[in-house]
Amino acid sequence: MLETLEFINEDFPWFFTLLAFLGGAIWGSFLNVCIYRIPAGRSVVYPGSTCACGKPIPWYHNIPILSWVILLGRASCCGEKFSVRYPVIELMTAMLFGMSWLTHPPLPALIGMLFLSFLVCSTFIDLDHMIIPDRFSIGGMVLGVLLSVCVPSLHAVEGPPVLANIQSGVISLTGALIGAGLVYWISVLGEIVFRKPAMGEGDVKFVGFIGAFCGWQGAVFAMFGGAFIGSIVLLPVLLVARLLGHGQEAAEAEDGEGEEADESVAFGAQVPFGPMLAVAGGLYFLWLEPYVDAYFVEFAATFLGK
Template identity: 55%
Template sequence: MTSASIAELSAAFPWFFPTVAFVLGACVGSFLNVVIYRVPAGASIVSPGSHCACGQPICWYDNIPILSWIILRGRARCCGRPFSIRYPAIELLTAVLFVVCWNSLPPLVAACGAVFVSALIAATFIDLDHMIIPDAFTLGLGVLGLLLSFWVPALHGQDSGMFLVDAMRSGFLSLQGLLVGSGLVLWIALVAEAVLKKEAMGFGDVKFVGAIGAFCGWQGAVVAIFGGALVGTVWFAVAWLWEKITGKRAQVAPPTETPDGEPTGLALGAHVPFGPMLAIAGALYFLVAHRWIDPWLGEVATLF
């Protein structure tokens, strides 16, 4: 389908592509639920098919994204076990972000964006649950960002009409973002570790920022780092207020302990994952904020 035919279909039926994006996003979100649960466990994401905690396979009509959870009122048909509301929430989140990608970006860039935000969602919830980001969502995502940058030069704003030239420029910008992002956060981690006398940031975060930079360029990597810190500050403020009001520590994951015995709550001094904060900042930059941030960062860069 050409750009002209897409434009004509969008003009005639403005609801069509956003609806397709929403349905596709919900289906991808359902798959991400499987990925989030099985990848950290080292299990196959293909086989066996979806099944209840009691062991019974889930029928297709009970596995419709978002709707099945509502129809079944959050309980399994086979045994009545409750299903976490997180399942439809992830499906809805993915669906909404797919629609935002389509409405905000050119079609090919929107497709790349759908891949990007899907990986960010999976990495976020795995990090929340297990305090790790698997290499598939760091090294793998970085390599994928490089490849997509060559294939879709518009991902980095290269659209002169000369594909080979645009592809080389886009690939260079992607590699620059990967190296700048991972290098900058590595130095921040090393300095913080020297000051605090303990590990302040996992190496997974270093690779994760590099992957974000591969999709967003060096500007997106920088925004992810400092925007993630801002998101973290807001996160801690909300958690502090929650604890003061309720007397309970806010949890980012099921009540567990880190390997060194510290709880995963959001109180000061507790271990909390930085990956979700990086993901939120990276997604905001990619989808909307780059329009305002890039010109400003461009002017700042000319001063050095």
């Protein structure tokens, strides 16, 4: 059976990539359910998908990506629009799964699909609610360590079975501890300097989760790469928010409503960092791992004399 699969993969490499893409689209539909229901404390299994009007959605109107296109973004039962975010998440997950299969051996690729699923869920829940559920951060951290012990190839560890398993587990645990510890101390120092919380506890645990799957190099890159991405994406948003808030403050000051304007400015300052960490962690896992690891090796050789 295994030889047959290897034969198919060698002669028809697109076949399993296509399966990964289609599987990712289907899984992305389930992630939409998780993103909506988990913060509300609802079951992700029961009941089945329903429209906003309360009517169940039949399976032929719940085909990932295609249903939204065929129905032109409107529910078949009541004609109400439903968000384009649903097919976007399905397409995103499908593409991530396909890339995971193309860039990794089979077992690490499958584990990577789980890792990427956690990143997608955490990203959109953090965007919606400014939280990262512990089941993705702490649960993902524990799961990453266990999977690393079982599948040493996740961290490219080779050697005798037992020793390889132990070494891979140590790499994962080290990544989790360094990742969480790094963010924790940055958070502490940021709070001392700025006299207000610089990062949430969810971010601390989330970087630990990334480190469990990607090692300490991935955790460090997620932290600083996420900050870089955040500075590019978020600084313009914060600037616009402050400019708009300042204009609103001036207008409302004439009506004696300056306090509300201050809240408008403060609103622009609260931005979830989890999505930026997730983007950086995903980039590291899919494409940047060899380049980032090589940089750390060169850095150690240059500045530490090793």
